[in-house]
Amino acid sequence: MPREIITIQVGQCGNQIALKFWELALKEHAEYNKSLIYDEALSSFFRNVDGRGGVQKNLPCGSNITDLKARSIVVDMETGVINNKILNGELKDIFEARQCVSDQSGAGNNWARGHLECGPKYKEEIEEKVRQAVEHCDSLQGFFFTHSLGGGTGSGLGSYILKDLADLYPSVFRFSTCVFPSEDDDVVTSPYNSMLALNVLIENADCVLPVDNQALFDIVSRIDTQYQAQAHKREEKSSGAIIKQGSAITDPMALTEKKGGVGAKPVRHYERENSIVAHVINNLTCSMRFEGDLNVDLNEITMNLVPYPRMHFLLSSLSPLYSVLQPGNSQLAPRGIDDSFREAMERSNQLIQQANPLEAVYLACGLIVRGPKVEISDITRNVEKLQKRLKMVGWNKEGFKVGHCYQAPLNQPYSVLTLANNTSTRTIMQRLRTKFMKIYKQKVFVHHYTEFMDQSHFDHCLETCEEVIESYKNMEEKYLGKWGELDDEEEIVADAYRFRPII
Incomplete structure (x- = not known):
């Protein structure tokens, strides 16, 4: 193997x-x-x-x-x-x-x-x-x-x-x-x-996990804000305990520094943003590094979550995030494994800022669950809930790939990582296209690139990006509001690309 x-x-x-x-x-x-x-x-x-x-x-x-x-x-x-x-x-x-x-x-x-x-x-x-x-x-x-x-x-x-x-x-x-x-x-x-x-x-x-820097900034800021609010509540109840502003725990700006004098932008160190991505990779690869009753390797992820060659972009989300950004603080933790499944699907936890998977269409969904106390029954129960809640394409209504690793992440009792081939993934490409066209229309800085390549390569890459955006968009428009019924052509696709049951 x-x-x-x-x-x-x-x-x-x-x-x-x-x-x-x-x-x-x-x-x-x-x-x-x-x-x-x-x-x-x-x-x-x-x-x-x-x-x-x-x-x-x-x-x-x-x-x-x-x-x-x-x-x-x-x-x-x-x-x-x-x-x-x-x-x-x-x-x-x-x-x-x-x-x-x-x-x-x-x-x-x-x-x-x-x-x-x-x-x-x-x-x-x-x-x-x-x-x-x-x-x-x-x-x-x-x-x-x-x-x-x-x-x-x-x-x-x-x-x-x-x-x-x-x-x-x-x-x-x-x-x-x-x-x-x-x-x-x-x-x-x-x-x-x-x-x-x-x-x-x-x-x-074969498979791409796009991560949006803006989404990472937002997650770090949100967790810090939640923790700071709780810290102030504890301060009010205590006998004069003081929360120091600017600490790495309470102030989102503590991990930045200013350079260049008055009015200069804060310079980020990206340590906690990088830590989120590293934890995603760590959970993604846990089945290859530890034992479990439902181990999943990278090849299986690609084979099960990528139905079409170019549509191989997976939207990722991790829950809980409190221990990644606030180690030792259990008060921000989800109350149980069911809450972690729910939280992992929320828009605010996605590593692409504008992606809202619950309002889009799933081509397939991967779930990697960690923790010795997580039972198969817990996973089955939550997958059944998701099957009712998520908008799956008609030819792959049971398109879930689940992995279970016995070893929990450090400082956590359990975790849930989602990998969704979801049509909302296109939002990061749409945003890129808008930013690209804003400067390309003016041909700003193009001469730095044409020293090494022909300008037509810009147009080719833009066309490729638009084709993938259109593929996800067409898939979404086809199934939003009418998933569940298959026509003859889709029945053939479903038979040819039937996922192996996982539970």
Whole structure:
């Protein structure tokens, strides 16, 4: 059975998210693997090596944990994150310089430079590092990308690597977790970069988890506001306890700093936003790292949640979020597992800001539940509720894929991760199209891109984006208000694409 995942972390954002994930994964395995034995679950993301004698030797499953190394390729066209956080940070022991590809010049916040200059320049070096990582795998399951789309490295070089690996390893699944820029992104060319990268993801990725920076900001602000309100209530009841403004607990602006003098915009550090994404990845991969009665791997997610090749964008949501942003604060927790299922479907928990899945149509829905006290009956009960509540396409009314992992996330009794192939996912593409057209109509900064590519490529990428938007829109219009009845053609589709029952 395919097992190992090779993580491709590209650019500053991609590397910072990946670092958070590796930190979480190591903490969970330290908590739950008290035997210190290198097992198959641990081998999915880590190698166990013996470096005595100056020559590394891979140790087999069943051996004692000696020296864990992340199955990862680290890429950035600037050296800051790699030198300071990867090779010399708290997790430096799981990385090696031989895994890293870096440069001094950067990609200039330009997709074309990252894709068409940096890509060919580092093609052979990256391919060789990937080849070595693949050779260390017994049964490679997939490549897992973490990157952003707003800058030049994550969007340009990240999409170049993804496309290159699609050619080199066509049978290996390619899964991308990519961050879309927020409304007030400080990179003025981010709409160009995102549109050009999105085209590559549409054509070459098997599954994409789009994450909206604006949604992350909103979630962090909401949780902080809720906690601050509770803190003030406790203060009123106490005998003069003082809540200090500006603390990382009570003030959403505490994780920002101002640069540039009076009137300057606060500079975000994105630590908690990155933590949310890392927790999503952590829960997404838990079935590959731990045991459970309904384990799900990345291949199964793709096979069960992607009915059409280009419509492979999954809307994600995680509940509870209180422990991600306010560790140790149980007062913000849902009251029970049923509340977590409900909360995971709410609009405010979605990682795409304007997406409202309950008002749109589901092509398929994935649920990954964690916790030793969560019973199959709990899952069955909530899936049955969702079947009545969600608007599923007529040919896939039972299109739920469920995973259950016994090990709960750290500091939580349980969690629910939803992965929805939902027509509201198109909202992030529609917003990108609007921002793209706003500057493209004026041909602003286009000359920086035409140094590396023909201007017609902008039009091609816009057309591809609009085709996917239209596909989701047509699916929604067809089934809103009339799901349940199938015509003859849909009966054929349903028979050809019938999901295996999960409960």
